[in-house]
Amino acid sequence: NTVILDVVKYDDHTIGILGSVAKPRDEMLFEYSISPVPAHFHKLDENWVRDYNWKIAPNTGPYVIDTIRKGKYIEFRRKQDWWGNDKRYFQHRFNPDFLRVKLIRDINIAYQYFRKGELDSFPLLMPRLWHKKAQGRIFEQGYAGKIKFYNSVPRPISGLFLNEDVPLLSDRNVRYAIAHALNIDKVINTVLHGDYERLQTAHEGYGDYSNPDIRAREFDLDKANRLLNAAGWDTRGPDGIRQKDGQRLSIRVTYYSSGHNDRLVILAQEARKAGIELSLQLLDPSAAFKQILENKHQAAWMAWSGGGLSPRYWQFYHSDNAHKPQTNNVTNTDNPEIDAKIDAYRAATDKASRVKLARELEQLVFEQGSFIPTFKVPYTREAFWRWLKLPDFHGTRSTDSLFDPLGSTGGLFWIDSDEQQRVDEAKSRNKALDPVMIVNKRWATGDE
Known part of the structure; x- marks a missing residue:
């Protein structure tokens, strides 16, 4: 583990955590916090996974699991003598005595439960x-x-991730052109009822760490056409799709939610005006993630959940994670300048330096052009x-x-x-x- 190097017990109520890098106080408390695990409960042997998968472990929270009906529901019971009842940040919270979390696999059926008052x-x-x-x-x-x-809050990193290892997408001009050919505003104003907003960068909602000076590339067919012509995609076939050396400018877009069909159909229709074919491939989530994590995708329409108190760049953009399966660098970004900034960002110990490096990194990610931000809510x-x-x-x-x-x-x-x-x-x-x-x-x- 390169994040937490050691955990030391001083007495029955005091432990120390040794982190690999000094951090600003608020980030240190977040990054290096660990949850207590009841040693008396677990028996770590070769049958641990099988024997303990459905056992109810003691915990320090306000609720404990009371009943499990596999495939149906889980019930929680409130601890009446919970240690946090009178603590400043826990007072008057976690009020229900019982919770039942039902498993309902279809959202339309779930709504019928709600409409009848069976879900609160x-x-x-x-x-x-x-x-x-x-x-x-x-x-x-x-x-x-x-x-x-x-x-x-930190917004999910939501958008189109372009795999730079695909020859069609290795040219930065082509990546920029695709960004300018995506009519995100039209999707927002039609199928999304104007409810969503344009995500401008990969990392929004991180306070000082976010770079407010970056604006996402806007839908602009003139810019898209100029960029594609400069990249040598200057002729169109009979179907209007650009060609180069006998190859069509066709990009397969892998996605995993049928609820996004309308959004992607509009984007594909608009991109054709620039001579770009977006070939939409809907897969079930497990198949989609398998393809993406094995680097067999061309473009991935997906979102990564935001979280933490500062942006994470190493997992998404460092060359340590490029050109290999089972990493989060699904764009296969491999840029020495980005690597150097990421290494400096991870090693920086004061907030001012980390903020400066984060904003510079966000600019470099924008210039790389392999992630096209789409929506935020x-x-x-x-x-x-x-x-x-x-x-x-x-x-x-x-x-x-x-x-x-x-x-x-x-x-x-x-x-x-x-x-x-x-x-x-x-x-x-x-x-x-x-x-x-x-x-x-x-x-x-x-x-x-």
Whole structure:
């Protein structure tokens, strides 16, 4: 392990963690924190995986698993004497006594559970869910509400990843041309109902570390045409697709969500105007990731989850991870200047130096052109039955799910049993309550 070098026990309540690199205090506490594991519970032998996979381990959180029905649900029970009950950041959180997490494999079936009141909340981030699905009597008569809550968190690295090891994509001019041929704004303003926003760089939402001076390459057919002509793709075949040395400018785009079909069809139609064919390949997630991680893809339409307090560059852009399978450098970026900056960034110990290097790295990644940013969603949207209550501020800066009963930013809601009875009575008498529609922009940035 090159991150944590050693863990030392000083007494029954004190340990020390030796990290490989000194970091600013907030990052040090995040990077080098470890969770305690109950030594008395685990027996590490050759049967450990088999014997302990479904055993319920002791933990330090507010809930413990109570019941497991494989393939159906998991129930959690609240610890009444939990050590964190009166601690500053845990007070008044994790309020339900029991949680049941149901396994429902189809989102449309899951919504029917919610509509009947058998699920207390439902995520509505997808535009088709927010605008089309979450309609009808339960909302119009105020039995259930909707909330749109802006947050300020690291955004997923979402977009088109171009594999530089593919000869067609080894030319930077071609990569730039593809970026200029993607009409992202048209997708946002049509199938996405104007709900999403353009992601400008790979690492947004990291505060000082993000580079606000970089803007994603905009849809511009003139620029795309000039770049392709300069790269030698200056003739078109009878179908309008550019050709060079008998080869067509056709790029296979691998993706794994049928919910993105409409988005990609629009992008493919627009790219044809520049003479670029985007050949869309929909695979199930496991097959898509297998192809991508084995470097058998040409372009990957995907997202990596954001996280941490500062951007991570080594796994995505360092040559240590290029030209080999099973790494996150799916663009096969291999640039000595980027390598040097990444090494310096990982070794830097003070925040000012790390911020400066992160911004320089973001500029180099932009110039490399192998990642084309697409969308960001600067909020969470959810439906909820009105017996779920939230504090007046609704959520924190980093809340990404308002009705998540667990997690570092979750557990803020509670269940109002009197309100639940009032809703049940109103439903039975077909009596309307005031509709509930909340928009909270407290943590929205200037662009939003």
